[in-house]
Amino acid sequence: MATSLSIKNLRGLPLLLLVPATVLPLSQATAHGTIAGVRYRVAVTVQGVVTDERGTPLPGATIVLKGNTSVGVSSDADGKFSLSVPTGNETLVISSIGYVSQELNLAGRTTLNIRLVADNKALDEVVVVGYGTQKRSDVTGAIGSVKAAELVERPVVNVAQGLQGKVAGVDVSLNSGQPGSAPVIRVRGYSSINAGNTPLYVVDGVFWEQGITTLNPNDIESLEVLKDASATAIYGARGSSGVIIITTKRGRRGSQVSYDNYVSVSKIARKLDVLNARDFLALEDLGYQNVQKFDPSGWAAGKYAARDPRLKRQALANPNDPKRLFDASLNPLYDVDWQDATTQTGVAQSHNLAFSGGSDQTTFGLFLNYTNAQGIIRETYQKRYSGRLTVDNQVKDWLKVGATLNYSSIEDKIGNNFVGGNNIPRMMIEMIPIVPIQYPNGVYGKRQDYPDMEGGDNPVAITREDINLTRNQVFAANIYANITFSPNLSFRSVFGANISSQLNPTASSNLIQLRGGTQNLAGFTAYDGRSLQWQNYLTYNKVFAQDHALNVVAGIDAQRFQALQDYTETRGLSDNSYSYYNLGAGATPQVPTSNFDANQFFSIFGRANYTYKDRYILTGTIRSDGSSRFGTDYQRGVFPSGAVAWRMSQEPFLAGNSTISDMKLRFGYGQTGNSNFANYQSQARLGTNSYIINGVRVGGTTLNTLGNPELRWERASQYDLGYNLGLWQNRVTFEADLYTRTTSDLLLARPVPRTSGYGSIFSNVGSVRNQGPELSLNTVNIQGKDFTWSTNFNISFLKNRVLALGPAGDDIYPGPNFLNETNVLRIGQPVGSLFGVVREGTWGTAEADQALRYNRLPGDLKFKDQNNDGQINDLDRVIIGKAIPTGFGTLSNTFRYKGFDLLFDVQFTYGNDVMNLTHHSALDRTDQANSYSRAYTDAWTPTNQNTMIAQVRPSYVYYDSRIDSYKVEDGSFIRGRNAVLGYNFSNGVIERLKLTRLRVYVSAQNFFLITKYKGYDPETSTYGNAFAQGIQFFDYPKARVFTAGLNVTL
């Protein structure tokens, strides 16, 4: 039996193969080794230490007797082992995951120091696939793996950060600098339009519905991304947007304690250039002068006389006025940099404490985490407490049971919980510099303290006075039982329960202006979600006639999800200090709402993997899914896949080749489905509304959805051609995949004429295709005794096209809508193409006559009249950008010198555009809020006519603001994502401290950014719509983070 495999099992990977305990080489040998019931005459006891290349002890390494694997032991927490062998002249095989196995002839030695060399890409590495594991070498699909060490090699608050850039074809966008903000993860592009594009997360075999941010990255042992259909088809309809399988850490034999922590500081990485007090007032003066040009008759009639800035300033220059803003000569008293005032140096700390231990029969693990990360906007943070307990018990030789209990409590205080409006990121740009944070008497400065300004609050006041908390408690438990019927056949049953309980208290004080009067409010959103899942499957594993290996998995999986949500709010609190703690203190309770949501899945699946002579591999998968979401007659869908692989390196003509150590060609085809959309869309549902009769609220019933009883599965067909190459004992590995995924029967909220009374109907129409090569190259450039240098490079290209839409192929505008539609789905174009008019510049004085045709003057914005009909309107809109990248990837270099390691990680993305909607309020219109500096410095003037920015004028005379090409900026970038310098203390030091491992490190994240984009960061979006990547209206700024950390193992 393969001993290494059984050890892997004990490390907590879900068991595909359960090796009967009768042959398990467990425990330290005793004088009379009765291991596994086999008695040996003990002659010699061998002792030793297993370490890695740097001398760090390796716990859990396996030491077995060559030719008789039933004699064996694994190293303890200090890497030490002791083994009794018959003669003392045997050969030992020493192995550990991630290291090259070593054979060692004892030749009479009884004390050993064994150094294992890291395996750069171990082919025997086990990869977690759906409902089981496979050896990397047997994999026929496109699967990317990330191990624990890679995930946490830099300090990450959530798993998505750790995953970013690790796997080709996986695009992770961290769109907000807010700690704990949800990332957008896309595996091989956008397969769907209205059904979700978010990958399926499977944690320890159980679907994880709470989102990837609720996991503690330190708890993860390994993470695999299933990309192509032959890999994902085992998840059928759940897998069409890719599957991310997460295996968490479990207990190990022996006793071990480890502690990891880090402390980091983060600062705003880039500030935006806005007007200071002097320029703000200068712009106002200039704008006022220009009014007579833009409204000569109104000017002549004195319509604007009262708006003369000098009058306004004089009125605010009275020395006795507590809200005085100007001195006697009308110079401003204040000049606040609101970005500085609103941001802070955010301090974060994280502590992870792990205990692991156990005997041959029982192992346990306890993993505790505390993380407190302050945001770079004042008063924002994420706090997380989590605890996880795992127990695994070999009850009988044929029965193993285990359980995982996971509890996390996550509290976020966020600063950008809605887009636009009075949120902090917007106000820190728009708040005017001439007003103070607080006046000498303590009253908050308000934008409207200066007349003619639009409503909008002091962002520092919002951070202090508004409370917006998200408290999420996740309780996740799963229990499993493995029954081994025979060495070839086993059965596994897993029951999982995920309970997510969320409470979002909000409170707004009336100390800030927009909530003035009696409108201070408080409320709660409460959410209670439950997901229950039960899966049962059989695994059959047999090698026939030496050359034929067969692995079959078959089973069923049933899932139910339900959620209850409610919202309560009261307004007019009698006192701010009640906050959200006493809603009864509110004068006007609002109408409460609640909502229930549920769905069920029932699936039957099977997979067969056949290997001939380790060369030819064939995999077939089929899954039949039933979902409650579809029309009664269309609930079931069957999703097949098949793949072949040829390991050329195992052919006689390549065997023993000193250059080529691995070569594999893979081809797969499969279908997957998608039902990831809102519940109940097949039903013609009625909604509720209200009216007032006799001054009293009366509830009513009204239309809601246009039901479609014929709703059925969305289906994606995917081809994948893959190639793996390993050279010089895999010192160089190269992996390439070429795929085409075509989604048809797209689930689409197809717009219907509004004359129906409805906006859209969920239907199966349309088709979209994603294609791309993905390449990754890993090389060990230098491998010396003391110095190694290795490089990882991956790049993914994405070509996305809409092939068909709706019955007539009409354009669809998926939103967000801001001033107008911002993006379009159009046949032949990538999904979510940015859409609008083309800004050609500004009208020059020489073009006054042409400008007049559009009722415009020199100095006004000039748009391209595509149909030359003399007006600029919706008919002049064209595609003006592409939000999804053409290519993206990562280049990372790792250097090790003795105890030092240095990692340098650069991320790049190109070919994507960003629609910067902040131009609308901070550039197009001026004089009612603060603006970008270029609204003044680059504006049209008679002597600066070659510009894209209109002549300055107050927005109360007309101005143009459209969704146009000038708002679309090149979003390509190169980012210094991560640099880490670490030091592993040498054995001598560690032993003196009675430790097994001690590492310290410092790191810098986001340490440079090269881009033409003018906002904070081109990796951005402020909208939740399916195709809103790259569309932003005042995002939370990104941080530059410096960290110092410590890893200790006892």
Next chain:
Amino acid sequence: MLSRIRSRAQATALCTGLLLAATGCKDFLKEDNRSTLTQSNYFANATQAQSAVDGLYNRLRIMNTDVGYGESIWVGVELMALHATTLGQSFNNNQIINQSIDPANPYFSNMWNNAYNGIGAANLVIARVPDVSMDETQKKALLGQAYFIRAFLYYHLVRLYGDVPLITNPVDGTSPDLYPTRAPQADVYNLIIADLQAAEQAGLPAVDRSGRISQSAAKALLSSVYLTSAGYPLQIKANYQKAADKAAELIDANQYPLFTNYASLHNTADKNQGELILQAQFAFGIATNAISPLVIPYFVGISKYNDEFGAVVPTPGFYATHEQGDLRAQEQQFYFSKYPSIRDPSKTVNFGTQALYKYFHVESALGNGVSDENWTLLRMPEVMLIYAEAINEVSGPNTKAYTQINAIRSRAKLPALSGLSKDAFRTAVWKERYHELAYENKAYFDIQRTRQTYDVAGNRFVNVVGFKGEVGPAFQEKYLLWGIPSAEINNNKQLTQNPGW
């Protein structure tokens, strides 16, 4: 041992099989929908019928639909009449005034979408309530309200967009009505009139002060429909008499006495009282209505509202057309030009222009900052002027017609009219409509049906097309109708666009 394992294997296989059978059945996949009801299981009893009708009422608020920042449907309709300017930052409002708005603008689509959504809900009531087993009198009254709301919405659509799709049955995913063509306006008017007659005869109370639709509301709207259909584009002259008759029924019943104080038009205490026949209802804490913040000049600081939009500000030219001594033009009657500062009430804020005191809601402006005044749809002076105008077209001014217009003038402290020619009387009624019903969303509809506009400088009525008023360029003919929303044309190739859009 081995046999024990084997039997266990068999047992497990059996369990698995049973599980497959037990959980695989259809029941497990049945949708569990507890928050909403469906069309298939609704309309089972009188309570549900009542609730479905109550659900139609919020469409009476259609003119108060928020379109954008400082934009509400009624604002757009008022700016279309070109006697108001806007001081706010709304791009769409400025485009309306400059007559450069395009058919993708949110005004046109919001109006269209909301009206048809209400019509769809009304069609469902009209189709399903007749089969509900319930008290027949109540059923008739419920249907009458549904007919009224459907007519009310179609009446707005046909005036704003001209020929419009005429949907009278519930639509589902397979209905031919999903992709309708435009119906001739005459057909639309026929449906409106039939629906309003059904409402009139539905046994509704003659007067209702609770906010519900009354028989009088049906009569009043019917008189307006008749008057409009007698003008452009249908020009069914016979309908002048019908308009006069319906209006006369209300006048003779004398159940809607004129307020003695104009403040009652925008007071909380006088909601649904006196001369008010039908209002869209709002109430603090339940439904807010931004009329009052919309009419305050741009951020002058006289109220507790978060925003003072300055969306609709009367032109000085129009204000100047009020006759000498007109009470309505006095400070704090229909207009105001100054008000105490909210920050320092000892100081007065001078607007430098006239603003609409008619819509200034004192209670909320100085109180809790949440405006909740009702929006008036029908009030008695309009009915009185409909009578005067219609009967004048039939037979010239009669005594009863003079009584109506003079009652309104007398309240405004203006001298009574007498001895006018038919033409002069018509002009007098039109001016009175402009002054009494100023900024109540009547002027644009009057322009559409008369093709005349008020030349405030010449104090006369002139052909609207090509006339340059106080604001914006000369009136373009296409502005007699709204454009069909471009998204709608994109989704339904059966639709044609209105000329010029």
